[in-house]
Amino acid sequence: MIKYILLVLAVGVVTGYLADNFVVGFPLSWVTYYLFDGSLLVLLFVMGLAFGVDREAVAKLRSTGLRVLVVPLLVALGSVLGGLVAGLIFRLDLFGSMAVTAGFGWYTLAGPLLTQILGSQWGALGFAANFLRELLTVVSVSLMVKVDKYAPVAAGGATTMDTTLPVIVRYCGKDVLIVAFSSGFTLSMAAPFVVMAIASLT
DSSP: OOOHHHHHHHHHHHHHHHHHHTTOOOHHHIIIIIIIIHHHHHHHHHHHHHHTTTTHHHHHHHHHGGGGHHHHHHHHHHHHHHHHHHHHHOOOHHHHHHHTTTTTTOOHHHHHHHHHHHHHHHHHHHHHHHHHHHHHHHHHHHHHHHHHHTHHHHGGGGGGTTTHHHHHHHHOGGGGGGEEEHHHHHHHHHHHHHHHHHHTTT
């Protein structure tokens, strides 16, 4: 899946460059506003639809009760604080830096959303940072589990409800399944609102 994402991203970059430089009157504002907004709405709808039709997922979420909020809350706080520290180290706008990490690993959301709010540079950073978060979770899960079996759940962020869930269960055991899925789902629901709320402070 990762290779297809990189391929599509590269095609988009090349297409955008060619359109901007060689197509007279290319509707850049139409792409920036309407296409971004539409794609984000479709993405959120599909995510909700996929969860709604998965009876097993709904049952797992119900079984955890209010405990479902503890892990994602801590992961969210850690992520945003990590963005604050990174902003201080690299001398970036602090709210922009925190908005990037508030994507919680959901790069397909963070990139376009930050581009829409803060511009293409922040969008690119949001995509790259959150993409690397997912990639590093997959690559280093076997090492993180030696520290604590829930460490990969924290590292995976929003991705633990889907893309990183299989590898987390494989290395951490089936007993972390509900925690990982519930945390990923909660963070996925919160990510758009947290990113927009923090980004609006810049």
